[in-house]
Amino acid sequence: MRIDRRPYWYKKAYLRFRYWYTEHFLAPACDSLGDYHTFMKPWYTSISGPNIVIGRCATIVSEPSSRVEIGVWGRKDWEGRIEIGDNVLMSPGTRISASDEIIIGNGVMMAHGVYITDSDWHGIYDRTERSANKTPVHIGNNVWLGDRATVLKGVTIGENSIVAACAVVTRDVPANVVVAGNPAVVVKNLDPEKGFKTRDDYFADPESLARFFDGVDKMVLEGNSFWNWLRCLVWPRRGD
Numbered sequence: 001m002r003i004d005r006r007p008y009w010y011k012k013a014y015l016r017f018r019y020w021y022t023e024h025f026l027a028p029a030c031d032s033l034g035d036y037h038t039f040m041k042p043w044y045t046s047i048s049g050p051n052i053v054i055g056r057c058a059t060i061v062s063e064p065s066s067r068v069e070i071g072v073w074g075r076k077d078w079e080g081r082i083e084i085g086d087n088v089l090m091s092p093g094t095r096i097s098a099s100d101e102i103i104i105g106n107g108v109m110m111a112h113g114v115y116i117t118d119s120d121w122h123g124i125y126d127r128t129e130r131s132a133n134k135t136p137v138h139i140g141n142n143v144w145l146g147d148r149a150t151v152l153k154g155v156t157i158g159e160n161s162i163v164a165a166c167a168v169v170t171r172d173v174p175a176n177v178v179v180a181g182n183p184a185v186v187v188k189n190l191d192p193e194k195g196f197k198t199r200d201d202y203f204a205d206p207e208s209l210a211r212f213f214d215g216v217d218k219m220v221l222e223g224n225s226f227w228n229w230l231r232c233l234v235w236p237r238r239g240d
Protein backbone atom coordinates (compact mmCIF):
# COMPACT_ATOMS: atom_id res chain seq x y z
CA MET A 1 0.00 0.00 0.00
CA ARG A 2 1.35 3.39 -0.98
CA ILE A 3 -1.17 5.21 1.18
CA ASP A 4 -1.94 4.34 4.78
CA ARG A 5 -5.43 2.82 4.42
CA ARG A 6 -5.78 1.74 8.03
CA PRO A 7 -8.84 3.08 9.81
CA TYR A 8 -7.97 5.53 12.59
CA TRP A 9 -9.39 3.27 15.31
CA TYR A 10 -7.31 0.34 14.07
CA LYS A 11 -4.08 2.35 14.21
CA LYS A 12 -4.95 3.55 17.72
CA ALA A 13 -5.58 -0.05 18.81
CA TYR A 14 -2.29 -1.14 17.21
CA LEU A 15 -0.35 1.63 18.99
CA ARG A 16 -1.97 0.69 22.29
CA PHE A 17 -1.04 -2.97 21.77
CA ARG A 18 2.54 -2.00 20.87
CA TYR A 19 2.84 0.10 24.02
CA TRP A 20 1.40 -2.74 26.11
CA TYR A 21 3.84 -5.24 24.56
CA THR A 22 6.80 -2.95 25.37
CA GLU A 23 5.67 -2.42 28.96
CA HIS A 24 4.89 -6.11 29.42
CA PHE A 25 7.93 -7.74 27.82
CA LEU A 26 10.71 -5.15 27.48
CA ALA A 27 10.32 -2.79 30.45
CA PRO A 28 10.86 -5.65 32.96
CA ALA A 29 14.14 -6.45 31.18
CA CYS A 30 15.41 -2.97 32.15
CA ASP A 31 16.23 -1.57 35.58
CA SER A 32 14.21 1.38 34.36
CA LEU A 33 12.60 2.45 31.11
CA GLY A 34 11.47 6.07 30.93
CA ASP A 35 8.03 7.32 29.89
CA TYR A 36 6.92 8.28 26.38
CA HIS A 37 8.87 5.51 24.65
CA THR A 38 8.20 4.46 21.07
CA PHE A 39 9.34 0.95 20.27
CA MET A 40 8.39 0.17 16.67
CA LYS A 41 7.82 -3.58 16.18
CA PRO A 42 9.10 -4.16 19.73
CA TRP A 43 8.91 -7.93 19.19
CA TYR A 44 12.15 -7.59 17.19
CA THR A 45 14.05 -5.85 20.00
CA SER A 46 15.89 -7.89 22.60
CA ILE A 47 17.15 -6.59 25.93
CA SER A 48 19.19 -8.98 28.01
CA GLY A 49 21.42 -8.94 31.08
CA PRO A 50 21.45 -6.84 34.24
CA ASN A 51 21.72 -3.10 34.96
CA ILE A 52 20.19 -1.67 31.82
CA VAL A 53 18.67 1.79 32.11
CA ILE A 54 16.92 3.60 29.26
CA GLY A 55 15.75 7.19 29.69
CA ARG A 56 12.51 8.78 28.58
CA CYS A 57 11.28 9.36 25.03
CA ALA A 58 13.39 6.53 23.59
CA THR A 59 12.63 5.79 19.93
CA ILE A 60 13.70 2.26 19.05
CA VAL A 61 12.97 0.94 15.57
CA SER A 62 13.48 -2.73 14.83
CA GLU A 63 12.73 -4.89 11.81
CA PRO A 64 12.57 -8.66 11.35
CA SER A 65 15.76 -8.61 9.28
CA SER A 66 17.50 -6.01 11.50
CA ARG A 67 16.81 -6.58 15.15
CA VAL A 68 17.86 -4.15 17.86
CA GLU A 69 19.93 -5.92 20.50
CA ILE A 70 20.92 -4.38 23.83
CA GLY A 71 22.83 -6.76 26.08
CA VAL A 72 25.08 -6.85 29.12
CA TRP A 73 27.33 -9.89 29.47
CA GLY A 74 29.13 -9.04 32.73
CA ARG A 75 32.16 -10.82 34.12
CA LYS A 76 30.12 -12.10 37.03
CA ASP A 77 26.42 -12.23 37.85
CA TRP A 78 24.90 -8.75 38.09
CA GLU A 79 28.05 -7.04 36.80
CA GLY A 80 28.28 -4.75 33.78
CA ARG A 81 25.86 -2.00 32.81
CA ILE A 82 24.39 0.02 30.00
CA GLU A 83 22.96 3.47 30.66
CA ILE A 84 21.12 5.15 27.84
CA GLY A 85 19.98 8.76 28.28
CA ASP A 86 16.76 10.52 27.28
CA ASN A 87 15.48 11.13 23.75
CA VAL A 88 17.73 8.56 22.10
CA LEU A 89 17.10 7.10 18.63
CA MET A 90 18.09 3.54 17.74
CA SER A 91 17.56 2.42 14.15
CA PRO A 92 17.12 -1.16 12.96
CA GLY A 93 20.16 -3.36 13.42
CA THR A 94 21.63 -1.33 16.30
CA ARG A 95 23.61 -3.55 18.66
CA ILE A 96 24.99 -2.47 22.03
CA SER A 97 27.01 -5.10 23.89
CA ALA A 98 28.56 -4.29 27.27
CA SER A 99 31.02 -6.28 29.30
CA ASP A 100 31.58 -3.56 31.94
CA GLU A 101 30.15 -0.15 31.09
CA ILE A 102 28.59 1.65 28.18
CA ILE A 103 27.10 5.09 28.86
CA ILE A 104 25.15 6.84 26.11
CA GLY A 105 24.09 10.47 26.58
CA ASN A 106 20.88 12.32 25.85
CA GLY A 107 19.66 12.82 22.31
CA VAL A 108 22.16 10.37 20.78
CA MET A 109 21.14 9.11 17.31
CA MET A 110 22.16 5.68 16.10
CA ALA A 111 21.61 4.96 12.42
CA HIS A 112 21.01 1.55 10.85
CA GLY A 113 23.44 -1.17 11.89
CA VAL A 114 25.40 0.77 14.51
CA TYR A 115 27.54 -1.43 16.77
CA ILE A 116 28.87 -0.30 20.16
CA THR A 117 30.94 -2.54 22.38
CA ASP A 118 33.30 -2.00 25.33
CA SER A 119 35.18 -5.28 24.91
CA ASP A 120 36.91 -7.40 22.28
CA TRP A 121 35.34 -10.36 24.06
CA HIS A 122 38.42 -12.53 23.31
CA GLY A 123 42.10 -11.90 24.11
CA ILE A 124 44.63 -11.52 21.31
CA TYR A 125 46.59 -14.53 22.62
CA ASP A 126 44.02 -16.09 24.90
CA ARG A 127 41.01 -16.64 22.71
CA THR A 128 39.09 -18.28 25.54
CA GLU A 129 38.80 -15.20 27.82
CA ARG A 130 38.12 -11.51 27.52
CA SER A 131 40.87 -9.09 28.64
CA ALA A 132 41.07 -8.36 32.37
CA ASN A 133 41.29 -4.62 31.56
CA LYS A 134 38.04 -2.72 31.75
CA THR A 135 37.59 -0.39 28.78
CA PRO A 136 34.30 1.50 29.17
CA VAL A 137 32.68 3.42 26.35
CA HIS A 138 31.14 6.86 26.91
CA ILE A 139 29.15 8.62 24.20
CA GLY A 140 28.31 12.28 24.87
CA ASN A 141 25.02 14.10 24.47
CA ASN A 142 23.73 14.76 20.95
CA VAL A 143 26.26 12.49 19.23
CA TRP A 144 25.13 11.17 15.82
CA LEU A 145 26.44 7.74 14.79
CA GLY A 146 25.99 7.22 11.04
CA ASP A 147 24.93 4.13 9.16
CA ARG A 148 26.89 1.02 10.25
CA ALA A 149 29.29 3.05 12.42
CA THR A 150 31.21 0.92 14.90
CA VAL A 151 32.44 2.17 18.28
CA LEU A 152 35.04 -0.08 19.87
CA LYS A 153 36.37 -0.57 23.41
CA GLY A 154 37.59 2.26 25.59
CA VAL A 155 36.31 5.09 23.39
CA THR A 156 34.87 8.37 24.63
CA ILE A 157 33.04 10.52 22.07
CA GLY A 158 32.53 14.17 22.98
CA GLU A 159 29.15 15.88 22.70
CA ASN A 160 27.65 16.91 19.35
CA SER A 161 30.21 14.96 17.35
CA ILE A 162 29.25 12.94 14.28
CA VAL A 163 30.63 9.55 13.31
CA ALA A 164 30.30 9.15 9.54
CA ALA A 165 28.74 6.15 7.85
CA CYS A 166 30.83 2.96 8.13
CA ALA A 167 33.45 4.60 10.35
CA VAL A 168 35.24 2.44 12.89
CA VAL A 169 36.04 4.43 16.03
CA THR A 170 39.05 3.04 17.88
CA ARG A 171 40.29 6.16 19.71
CA ASP A 172 38.66 9.01 21.66
CA VAL A 173 36.79 11.62 19.63
CA PRO A 174 36.67 15.23 20.88
CA ALA A 175 33.42 17.19 21.09
CA ASN A 176 32.07 19.06 18.03
CA VAL A 177 33.86 17.22 15.22
CA VAL A 178 33.04 14.84 12.37
CA VAL A 179 35.10 11.67 12.22
CA ALA A 180 35.17 9.24 9.30
CA GLY A 181 37.03 6.22 7.98
CA ASN A 182 38.64 3.12 9.41
CA PRO A 183 40.19 3.88 11.81
CA ALA A 184 38.09 7.02 12.21
CA VAL A 185 39.92 10.36 12.07
CA VAL A 186 38.69 13.94 12.35
CA VAL A 187 37.60 15.22 8.93
CA LYS A 188 35.75 18.36 9.99
CA ASN A 189 35.29 20.72 12.94
CA LEU A 190 31.77 21.83 13.87
CA ASP A 191 31.02 25.29 15.21
CA PRO A 192 29.08 24.97 18.48
CA GLU A 193 28.45 28.75 18.38
CA LYS A 194 25.93 28.08 15.60
CA GLY A 195 23.87 26.05 18.08
CA PHE A 196 22.41 22.60 17.54
CA LYS A 197 18.72 21.72 17.30
CA THR A 198 18.59 18.39 19.08
CA ARG A 199 16.26 15.54 19.95
CA ASP A 200 16.18 17.02 23.46
CA ASP A 201 14.53 20.11 21.91
CA TYR A 202 12.18 17.94 19.84
CA PHE A 203 10.95 16.00 22.88
CA ALA A 204 10.84 18.96 25.25
CA ASP A 205 7.05 18.60 25.59
CA PRO A 206 6.25 14.95 24.80
CA GLU A 207 2.55 15.30 25.73
CA SER A 208 1.97 18.01 23.11
CA LEU A 209 4.02 16.06 20.57
CA ALA A 210 1.85 12.97 21.14
CA ARG A 211 -1.31 15.11 20.79
CA PHE A 212 0.03 16.59 17.57
CA PHE A 213 0.72 13.16 16.02
CA ASP A 214 -2.66 11.89 17.15
CA GLY A 215 -4.26 14.90 15.43
CA VAL A 216 -2.35 14.13 12.22
CA ASP A 217 -3.45 10.47 12.35
CA LYS A 218 -7.03 11.51 12.91
CA MET A 219 -6.95 13.92 9.98
CA VAL A 220 -5.25 11.49 7.59
CA LEU A 221 -6.94 8.21 8.56
CA GLU A 222 -10.41 9.11 9.79
CA GLY A 223 -12.03 8.72 6.36
CA ASN A 224 -10.58 5.21 5.86
CA SER A 225 -13.17 2.45 5.92
CA PHE A 226 -12.49 -0.96 7.41
CA TRP A 227 -13.77 -2.81 4.32
CA ASN A 228 -11.64 -0.82 1.88
CA TRP A 229 -8.55 -1.42 4.05
CA LEU A 230 -9.32 -5.15 4.09
CA ARG A 231 -9.83 -5.11 0.31
CA CYS A 232 -6.41 -3.39 -0.11
CA LEU A 233 -4.78 -6.13 1.95
CA VAL A 234 -6.27 -9.10 0.10
CA TRP A 235 -6.98 -7.57 -3.31
CA PRO A 236 -4.47 -4.72 -3.82
CA ARG A 237 -4.80 -2.53 -6.89
CA ARG A 238 -2.26 -0.14 -8.47
CA GLY A 239 -2.73 3.20 -6.71
CA ASP A 240 -3.71 1.71 -3.36
Ligand SMILES: CC(C)(COP(=O)(O)OP(=O)(O)OC[C@H]1O[C@@H](n2cnc3c(N)ncnc32)[C@H](O)[C@@H]1OP(=O)(O)O)[C@@H](O)C(=O)NCCC(=O)NCCS
Pocket (backbone or CB within 6 Å): 109, 110, 111, 112, 145, 146, 147, 148, 162, 163, 164, 165, 166, 167, 178, 180, 181, 187, 188
Ligand atom coordinates in the same frame (compact mmCIF):
# COMPACT_ATOMS: atom_id res chain seq x y z
C1 LIG B 1 29.13 12.41 8.56
C2 LIG B 1 28.39 13.16 7.46
C3 LIG B 1 26.99 13.56 7.96
C4 LIG B 1 29.22 14.40 7.19
O1 LIG B 1 28.64 15.12 6.15
P1 LIG B 1 29.35 16.46 5.63
O2 LIG B 1 29.60 17.39 6.76
O3 LIG B 1 28.58 16.98 4.47
O4 LIG B 1 30.78 15.89 5.20
P2 LIG B 1 31.60 16.13 3.84
O5 LIG B 1 30.89 15.49 2.71
O6 LIG B 1 31.96 17.58 3.77
O7 LIG B 1 32.90 15.26 4.14
C5 LIG B 1 34.04 15.74 4.82
C6 LIG B 1 35.18 14.83 4.47
O8 LIG B 1 34.95 13.54 5.07
C7 LIG B 1 34.92 12.51 4.10
N1 LIG B 1 33.83 11.60 4.46
C8 LIG B 1 32.54 11.91 4.70
N2 LIG B 1 31.85 10.81 5.04
C9 LIG B 1 32.72 9.79 5.00
C10 LIG B 1 32.61 8.41 5.26
N3 LIG B 1 31.43 7.86 5.65
N4 LIG B 1 33.70 7.65 5.17
C11 LIG B 1 34.89 8.18 4.80
N5 LIG B 1 35.07 9.50 4.53
C12 LIG B 1 34.00 10.29 4.63
C13 LIG B 1 34.63 13.25 2.79
O9 LIG B 1 35.12 12.53 1.69
C14 LIG B 1 35.34 14.55 3.00
O10 LIG B 1 36.71 14.36 2.78
P3 LIG B 1 37.59 15.51 2.01
O11 LIG B 1 37.52 16.71 2.92
O12 LIG B 1 38.96 14.89 1.91
O13 LIG B 1 36.93 15.74 0.70
C15 LIG B 1 28.24 12.29 6.19
O14 LIG B 1 29.52 12.13 5.57
C16 LIG B 1 27.70 10.88 6.49
O15 LIG B 1 28.41 9.95 6.87
N6 LIG B 1 26.39 10.73 6.27
C17 LIG B 1 25.66 9.51 6.55
C18 LIG B 1 24.71 9.78 7.68
C19 LIG B 1 23.85 8.59 7.97
O16 LIG B 1 24.34 7.50 8.19
N7 LIG B 1 22.57 8.81 8.00
C20 LIG B 1 21.63 7.74 8.27
C21 LIG B 1 20.36 8.25 8.93
S1 LIG B 1 20.58 8.66 10.64
